[in-house]
Amino acid sequence: MLNQILFSILLLLSKLPLRVLYAFSDVMSFLNYHIVGYRKQVVYDNLKNSFPDKTHDELVSIQKQFFINFCDYIVEMLKAFTISETELKVRVQHLNRDLFSEIQAEGKNIILLSGHVFNWEWFNALATMVPQENCHPVYRKMNSKFWEEKIKFVRNRFNNKSLEANEVIKQILKSPNDGNSIYMFVADQTPHFSHVTYGLKFLNQPTPAFIGYDRLSQKLNLAFIYCDMKKVKRGFYQVNYYRIYPDGEKFEQYEVVRKFHKLLENTIQKRPDNWLWSHRRWKYQDSIKQYEANP
Helix, strand or coil: CHHHHHHHHHHHHHCCCHHHHHHHHHHHHHHHHHHHCCCHHHHHHHHHHHCCCCCHHHHHHHHHHHHHHHHHHHHHHHHCCCCCHHHHHHHEEEECCHHHHHHHHHCCCEEEEECCECCHHHHHHHHHCCCCCEEEEEECCCCCHHHHHHHHHHHCCCCECCEEHHHHHHHHHHCCCCCCEEEEEECCCCCCHHHCCEEEEECCEEEECCCHHHHHHHHCCCEEEEEEEEEEECCEEEEEEEEECCCCCCCCCCHHHHHHHHHHHHHHHHCHHHECCCCCCCCCHHHCCEEECCC
């Protein structure tokens, strides 16, 4: 009952214009940075370890802008419950979309790889702009069944069909590889320590890598696309799509993982305040069993 009341309030807030929601974001970021300090030290430590050549002042500047972007992400996620398809298409430009038609003509399904770059939650309208019939955002199961259903509702808007992470591999393997499906992974997830096997140097640190999609690259003749997300200005984004090719006839083990992380690192280097630094991304470093220092 309490969850339903809270959701009803959030739904009402979602209908407010974004300019009003961004005013809330300004207040949240100020209170968090100067008073609450939610994961402020975690963010600074992650930045310091990732950019050892940057000065303290440079790191603090990135940290401050990150919290502004993070609070914008929160209100934009809220807006995602009610934002129209038309407005979302104006606010997010999807560049180089010809790739999707080219790959469909090859008869290959697509694995779309993005990072936690703001605002990955606003990819949804892509499903209305590509020729593929099935777009499947992949999500992680939540502890609350109520809130999981609400998040699925957001991700299933605009003809998407979301899949839970534990279901997606099975779904891909049993579905025809006919060029009519896209599977959308946020691929820089931190695997649970019990699932950590492979790691690589990423942002100057040994980093456990999620490798579920790597197994698919060797089992099936799929196409892989990297999503380079750019925040143009507040409330406006560009996504540029780049195909990831194998060096040989097919991907070797971990090849697509290495290439994804290299592309993501380049995105982060260009706009470091726009990645999710508040996650404890490197907490399972000691669990890495196979490590590549020079991927």
